[in-house]
Amino acid sequence: MLIVIGDLVADLIVLGGATLERGTDNPAEVRLTRGGSAANVAAAAASAVPTRFIGCVGVDPLATALIADLESAGVDVRVQRAERTGAIVVLVDAVGERTMITDRGAAAELAAIDPAWLTGARWLHLPLYGFAEPGSRQALTDAATSVAAEGGCVSVDLSSVATLRALGARAVAEVLRRISPDVVFANRDEADVAGSFGLTTRGVLVVKRGPEPVLVHERGAVAEIAVDPVDDVLDSTGAGDAFAAGYIVAALAGADAAAAARAGGVRAMAALRRAGAL
Numbered sequence: 551m552l553i554v555i556g557d558l559v560a561d562l563i564v565l566g567g568a569t570l571e572r573g574t575d576n577p578a579e580v581r582l583t584r585g586g587s588a589a590n591v592a593a594a595a596a597s598a599v600p601t602r603f604i605g606c607v608g609v610d611p612l613a614t615a616l617i618a619d620l621e622s623a624g625v626d627v628r629v630q631r632a633e634r635t636g637a638i639v640v641l642v643d644a645v646g647e648r649t650m651i652t653d654r655g656a657a658a659e660l661a662a663i664d665p666a667w668l669t670g671a672r673w674l675h676l677p678l679y680g681f682a683e684p685g686s687r688q689a690l691t692d693a694a695t696s697v698a699a700e701g702g703c704v705s706v707d708l709s710s711v712a713t714l715r716a717l718g719a720r721a722v723a724e725v726l727r728r729i730s731p732d733v734v735f736a737n738r739d740e741a742d743v744a745g746s747f748g749l750t751t752r753g754v755l756v757v758k759r760g761p762e763p764v765l766v767h768e769r770g771a772v773a774e775i776a777v778d779p780v781d782d783v784l785d786s787t788g789a790g791d792a793f794a795a796g797y798i799v800a801a802l803a804g805a806d807a808a809a810a811a812r813a814g815g816v817r818a819m820a821a822l823r824r825a826g827a828l
């Protein structure tokens with residue numbers, strides 16, 4: 551089973567909303583979708599492998615709708631509760647590039663995870679977003695330690711430059727040292743920041759670079775994995791999460807890192823031509 555722990559939030563996708571004129575109306579196409587990097591990975595993987603999502607949501611109708619959405623994708627959902635479900639405004643420009651206004655809400659309050667929820671994990675995936683608060687950081691680190699002790703693989707997504715900077719070099723290095731992930735996913739900007747922090751990983755480092763080839767760093771060697779460029783990107787939200795799902799599904803089926811990255815690129819393409827994540 552794949553287990554993904556982290557954020558399940560509402561994404562308010564604003565297509566054509568990247569340039570705002572202050573003090574007046576700004577007509578745009580606005581869609582409410584399920585979001586959260588962890589939830590997106592779970593939803594994109596669940597049709598291919600048994601998948602469980604673990605996170606923290608509010609005690610509000612939004613949480614009920616988001617859980618139902620994940621369950622309809624085939625995900626086994628286990629949640630803790632805090633006051634208010636997180637929500638993110640995603641402003642998408644004409645070429646599909648997105649800018650986010652983020653309120654993690656309950657997702658920031660993940661506490662110690664029931665060990666019974668982790669049994670049977672062959673792979674645990676953790677977005678770095680979840681490590682921002684010390685309590686959640688401990689809960690995620692403990693989960694990773696326990697899955698690794700049972701022989702499962704662990705992957706971490708570096709999530710965002712803002713998250714890396716908020717945590718700082720020392721805390722990110724400490725997280726990677728304690729978790730010792732088998733796979734680290736980063737986009738180009740996150741990889742640059744990680745490099746400037748002097749971070750290293752014993753595992754595979756997968757660097758996504760939009761339409762340009764993915765770089766797979768493994769044991770001192772680098773492989774370039776081509777992706778089929780998509781010219782008509784509607785919204786890139788969740789492309790990175792779909793990539794991680796495709797990679798993990800392939801790796802669980804026995805693919806090596808290069809083949810898994812290829813599968814990730816194929817899964818990511820599906821996310822680019824729709825509003826919101828898969």
Ligand SMILES: Nc1ncnc2c1ncn2[C@@H]1O[C@H](COP(=O)(O)OP(=O)(O)OP(=O)(O)O)[C@@H](O)[C@H]1O
Binds near residue numbers: 759790818822
């Ligand atoms: N224009 C594109 N054409 C083809 N594939 C793309 C394009 N943009 C993104 N992808 C695919 O999506 C993957 C992830 O995109 P990107 O490099 O932007 O990472 P990310 O920042 O994690 O994504 P996200 O925007 O979801 O946060 C890429 O590795 C690639 O496989």
Ligand SMILES: O=C(O)C(=O)C[C@H](O)[C@H](O)CO
Binds near residue numbers: 559585638788789791
């Ligand atoms: O960070 C990413 O990979 C995303 O584009 C997905 C967003 O973080 C998520 O949907 C926001 O809720």
